[in-house]
Amino acid sequence: MRPRRADAQRNYDALVTAAAAAFARDGADASLEEIARQAGVGSATLHRHFASRQALLNAVFHGRVEALCAQARELAEGAEPGPALGIWLRAVGAYVSSTRGLASSLVPSRDNVCLSLVEAAGDELLTSARAAGAVRTDVSIRDLLTLVNAVAMAVEHCPGDNGSEAGRLLGLAIDGIHPSPQA
Known part of the structure; x- marks a missing residue:
């Protein structure tokens, strides 16, 4: 260019x-x-x-998304796979719930560069966690990011919430991705 x-x-x-x-x-x-x-x-x-609202959202949030991707790479290199994925998802949730508009910039669309970057970074963590048996095999990175976005959008307009409700709800969702113990 x-x-x-x-x-x-x-x-x-x-x-x-x-x-x-x-x-x-x-x-x-x-x-x-x-x-x-x-x-x-x-x-x-x-x-x-x-050319689109999404292109403008990509430009505004690109730096924040790059920071999340860098964090995913660091966690993939040095942390245990299951906890690394949980730490990263909570970091994504914290960013998204504390930054108005960011959740909407991570909704699937044709020209969503931010989502593509976050999915690629998160998929590496998810693949490692899945291989370690720490995550159910039927969970996709798109599933996890949809949950993060849903929580962030649900609490976006909560008066006085400092992100604690988003963190609590996201914790419930993250706990649900672990495989069930064999009966």
């Missing part, structure tokens, strides 16, 4: 900054028109840089 002209880069940066503020305030459904206005550009400029 060719580098952007200086004015195009300024517009791109202004749009990402305005979108981050709007998503934090209003969630992933924030008005694209308002984002463009706050960035000091027209809606055509926004759509020239971001």
Whole structure:
């Protein structure tokens, strides 16, 4: 990809900054028109840089997603597989539940770069945990991320919750992925 002209880069940066503020305030459904206005550009400029809302979400949350992926790689290298997966899922849950709009950026869609990155990172942990017998064989990374997102979206509008309810609910879900003891 060719580098952007200086004015195009300024517009791109202004749009990402305005979108981050709007998503934090209003969630992933924030008005694209308002984002463009706050960035000091027209809606055509926004759509020239971001072909879809998902592309804008990808740009806003890419750094956070990269941090989650790096954490997954670190855990895969140094922790026991079952606990490593649980630690990482809780970290994803904490990020998602504390960052308005992030859960929506991890919903399956055709151009969801963030979800693809998180799935790849998590699948490595899940594969190791499954091989160690720490996770049921019928669990997929998409299942686990759907649970994390569902919990985050369910508590997103809870007044005064500091993430404790999301952590508690996610713990219940994570406990359910372990294989049942043989009777």
